[in-house]
Amino acid sequence: MPQQRRAQATRRAIVIAAAEEFDRADYDATPLSAILRRSGVTKGAFYFHFPSKEALALALIRLQAQSWSRLWRHWMRRGLDPLSTAVGMTGEATRMLESDVLTRAGTRLAGQQVGTAAERHAPPDWEKLLAELLTRSADNGLLRAGVDPGAVARVMHAALVGVRAIGFEYRNGPGMAARITEIWRVVLEGIASAEWLSNNDRSRP
Amino acid sequence: MPQQRRAQATRRAIVIAAAEEFDRADYDATPLSAILRRSGVTKGAFYFHFPSKEALALALIRLQAQSWSRLWRHWMRRGLDPLSTAVGMTGEATRMLESDVLTRAGTRLAGQQVGTAAERHAPPDWEKLLAELLTRSADNGLLRAGVDPGAVARVMHAALVGVRAIGFEYRNGPGMAARITEIWRVVLEGIASAEWLSNNDRSRP
Amino acid sequence: MPQQRRAQATRRAIVIAAAEEFDRADYDATPLSAILRRSGVTKGAFYFHFPSKEALALALIRLQAQSWSRLWRHWMRRGLDPLSTAVGMTGEATRMLESDVLTRAGTRLAGQQVGTAAERHAPPDWEKLLAELLTRSADNGLLRAGVDPGAVARVMHAALVGVRAIGFEYRNGPGMAARITEIWRVVLEGIASAEWLSNNDRSRP
Amino acid sequence: MPQQRRAQATRRAIVIAAAEEFDRADYDATPLSAILRRSGVTKGAFYFHFPSKEALALALIRLQAQSWSRLWRHWMRRGLDPLSTAVGMTGEATRMLESDVLTRAGTRLAGQQVGTAAERHAPPDWEKLLAELLTRSADNGLLRAGVDPGAVARVMHAALVGVRAIGFEYRNGPGMAARITEIWRVVLEGIASAEWLSNNDRSRP
DNA sequence: ACTCTCGGGACTCCCCGTTAAT
DNA sequence: ATTAACGGGGAGTCCCGAGAGT
Numbered sequence A, B, C, D: 001m002p003q004q005r006r007a008q009a010t011r012r013a014i015v016i017a018a019a020e021e022f023d024r025a026d027y028d029a030t031p032l033s034a035i036l037r038r039s040g041v042t043k044g045a046f047y048f049h050f051p052s053k054e055a056l057a058l059a060l061i062r063l064q065a066q067s068w069s070r071l072w073r074h075w076m077r078r079g080l081d082p083l084s085t086a087v088g089m090t091g092e093a094t095r096m097l098e099s100d101v102l103t104r105a106g107t108r109l110a111g112q113q114v115g116t117a118a119e120r121h122a123p124p125d126w127e128k129l130l131a132e133l134l135t136r137s138a139d140n141g142l143l144r145a146g147v148d149p150g151a152v153a154r155v156m157h158a159a160l161v162g163v164r165a166i167g168f169e170y171r172n173g174p175g176m177a178a179r180i181t182e183i184w185r186v187v188l189e190g191i192a193s194a195e196w197l198s199n200n201d202r203s204r205p
Numbered sequence E: 001a002c003t004c005t006c007g008g009g010a011c012t013c014c015c016c017g018t019t020a021a022t
Numbered sequence F: 001a002t003t004a005a006c007g008g009g010g011a012g013t014c015c016c017g018a019g020a021g022t
Helices: A004-022 A032-039 A043-049 A053-077 A082-099 A101-110 A126-139 A149-169 A176-191 A194-199 B002-022 B032-039 B043-049 B053-077 B082-099 B101-110 B126-139 B149-169 B176-191 B194-199 C004-022 C032-039 C043-049 C053-077 C082-099 C101-110 C126-139 C149-169 C176-191 C194-199 D002-022 D032-039 D043-049 D053-077 D082-099 D101-110 D126-139 D149-169 D176-191 D194-199
Strands: none
Touching (some): A004 A053, A004 A101, A176 B149, A176 B176, B002 B101, B082 B149, B149 B176, C004 C101, C126 C149, C149 C176, D002 D053, D002 D101, D082 D101
């Protein structure tokens, strides 16, 4: 166990270098050699830690799935009202995407056909999560009458994915987190109850 | 002249086969051989029409840019109010993405790092276009007071991109066009003037 | 058609170089690179002619199977008595193995697990062929009473294979063809009828 | 000493696993990893016991050479007449090949180019041994007049090797030992003196 | 002192986009 | 417009030692 100190470091180096490379290009367009060069790890060492390039990508995907799970649990436990939870959680998720290569690469890889669908196993389903939070918001009277929570969930999901894609591709403009804040501002204006809006005036940290 | 007839047909066959292949996988993951097999064109013939695989991809990107330009011109000429134009145009664009492989492949390729950025030359900037339409909408009193047209443009742009990405990746759920309609419905509720809303009741085909 | 002239030459060069290399070591122990170096053919050229290393080996196996078929047909048509046919045919086969690398390599490869058994398809069955010839010999009274033709066929088959293996491995001693002649001499002494022996005195060419 | 107990067991496990693997495929086609997996020994442990994969193979070859030596000594001491000794000894050798993986693998490896010829050092020379026994048989009047003992030795050697090769490759038919018995029957009919034959009627155990 | 984990690269086959010869 | 050839680079496997661990 203490023996594995060096091994752990090597494995970590591989994962980080891989994240940085997979963040720049597709799975297919990223040669293993680039990851090896960046991490300063030889082929032999790599294949000691991972059975294949694909396994490495799947590891990244799994890491990112875990990140989201942790994030969700954390926000659920904070005990905020569902609408604030949705806003806050998506905001933090976006900031994570901006700041954490590992999460970013994992998310990106999850959207490509790497490995069998089974191996990627159930990607984190933002749409369903948002639908739940918004339904509960409606039940608690945080949404205006007549607003369809499912529709709003789909809107926000699309916007989230879009912001991510724009952030990945264009890499300029307001920055992902700012964009998400802006989107919530516009959408909330149309769906949130007057009461919720007045209570959460201009606080979207 | 009769000679060029056949050349045109060959070129067209290549482009269509390429679109169908590039629509299924990334640029890198799509071997030229697959395109040749599908189009029934030999290697030699291909290299007569295109200097490289990359040039073919760039041709598809250019084609899609032209599609969008045509679409824009068309909707500008219809003389609708700017807000209806934005709604109608994005709807039709989405339907095109759903029905036309060529446009779809081109759009997808445009989002990957194929060729130098210069060669892809200015991608069609939906965000700017929407900003213009929405600014004019604000000037014409079609938006509620206090609504920031630029922000709305960014929201819709993100949503558009997101819908496209979701459609590409997940390939299930409401379908792109239905999603876009839904998004407009939610967003318009928050930004459109009461007058515009009453005039454009539930007509988002 | 005149065009294929060069292709044929290249293909031939590959096949011959492959035979020479496969004759020196096992399929697995023979790197493709050695074949390419020897033939002066580049990787690209090779893979234009053969889809894989395995396909090349299978081609050699097929070539050798054809050689044997041709040999059999030739000796069958000569109209000799069955016993003389068996003796003459095995002798010539052995001389072919000694002189022709192609046949030798093919025979050797056929005995290894290259490709699926189906792809190697029915190896030439010397044992069955010898059994037929010897049975006919018995029917024609060329064998002594009480001799079991099947048993003799198995003996000779084993001896043939053994001579081949010895020749491949040890590469010294009397030479394959001489060994086969010798074996026949010993065995015939015990099985051939007095009449046949006197008619075929010391003529084993 | 109690230490060496476990070491011996490990070494033995390696040797047996190696035999089983080398019996299935060529030296080159057998990865060291397969042997390690089968024996449950780690790479490090392996390289403690053997300096290289080749050394392991050579150990197997040596083991088999010793097996043969022991077999020879045993039959020499039995005091049978030389011809019966030859028959009995080859029979038992074949049965050993059938039943003992270790001997089988060693014999197989001895026939491949593993290590330098010097390292394999003088393979057990069946041909010479048979020649000696048969010469003595001739001297003792066990062979018919005019029979060349050396020729018969070469015949039987080839048959032996052939039977082994057939047994390795085809794995069907009468079984090695039965084939050897059959071969002796046919050959003896032609070479053994009437007296020997009548004394050793149908006893080839 | 002794295991054996971990790391090192050379080498495997082969697929790829591309060009030369025709 | 086609057939044929080119060679760089893809992932992955191999046998083996360096050096970290007990």
